[in-house]
Amino acid sequence: MNIICVCGMGIGTSVLLKMNVEQAASQLGIDADVTTADIGSAKGAAQGADLILTSEELAEELSGASTPVVVIDNFLDSGEIKEKLQEAIR
Amino acid sequence: MTYASISTALPDEVFALDAVADSWRAALRIAGEKLTAGGFTTSAYTDEMIAAVEQLGPYIVVAPGIAFAHSRPSPAVLRTGMSWVRLSSPVEFGSAKNDPVWLVIGLAATDEQAHIGVMSQLATALADPGSNEALRVATTPEEIRATLDSTKSPQREGK
Numbered sequence: 001m002n003i004i005c006v007c008g009m010g011i012g013t014s015v016l017l018k019m020n021v022e023q024a025a026s027q028l029g030i031d032a033d034v035t036t037a038d039i040g041s042a043k044g045a046a047q048g049a050d051l052i053l054t055s056e057e058l059a060e061e062l063s064g065a066s067t068p069v070v071v072i073d074n075f076l077d078s079g080e081i082k083e084k085l086q087e088a089i090r
Numbered sequence: 091m092t093y094a095s096i097s098t099a100l101p102d103e104v105f106a107l108d109a110v111a112d113s114w115r116a117a118l119r120i121a122g123e124k125l126t127a128g129g130f131t132t133s134a135y136t137d138e139m140i141a142a143v144e145q146l147g148p149y150i151v152v153a154p155g156i157a158f159a160h161s162r163p164s165p166a167v168l169r170t171g172m173s174w175v176r177l178s179s180p181v182e183f184g185s186a187k188n189d190p191v192w193l194v195i196g197l198a199a200t201d202e203q204a205h206i207g208v209m210s211q212l213a214t215a216l217a218d219p220g221s222n223e224a225l226r227v228a229t230t231p232e233e234i235r236a237t238l239d240s241t242k243s244p245q246r247e248g249k
Binding site for chain 1: 142160185205
């Protein structure tokens with residue numbers, strides 16, 4: 001599945017999130033292609049994606065997207081990311 | 091491409107340990123000044139980091155107490171590097187879940203790749219309760235670099 005991690009600039013927090021999402025996906029046995037995007041290009045990039053992961057502040061900006069958006073509170077908490085990823089793919 | 095390491099990305103000049111800031115703007119200003127002191131950015135980058143939060147909100151507060159202040163690659167970025175601002179008193183950024191912030195990490199990147207290894211080490215160290223505590227109480231840049239360097243990064247193993 002295609003997962004996009006979205007942050008404001010596409011180089012900072014989304015990179016952090018991507019690392020933890022890749023780890024969580026591999027632990028869950030999900031074959032995931034994880035990419036990053038900034039908020040400006042995220043809506044376009046979302047069209048080819050199965051899931052968007054981002055922070056609460058940016059989720060509102062993406063609310064129009066047809067792709068499901070999952071809000072992550074703590075980008076460093078692999079437990080939270082794993083749990084929410086598992087829930088999203090059920 | 092040259093990949094940054096902990097020692098090149100975090101030289102002594104970029105640390106502010108137990109800095110005093112009365113607002114998130116003041117905290118980001120210190121993070122920007124330290125990036126400039128490290129030779130990583132021009133002072134214009136500080137304003138770019140502050141503008142990013144003004145526009146997009148406090149999304150840079152990625153975990154309880156921790157903000158990753160940054161903008162994007164621009165002419166204001168001279169080299170890839172970071173700054174480390176530990177606040178003497180935590181500051182509110184307006185984050186619903188992760189306030190107040192005790193650590194502001196400034197990030198300047200020339201491209202989307204060079205800082206990934208260092209970010210991975212930082213993420214692993216900050217997520218580990220033992221290392222996190224060591225980073226809170228460390229008294230010198232040397233101790234902080236040693237803690238970050240001793241943290242194994244699972245994402246990079248086997249790649």
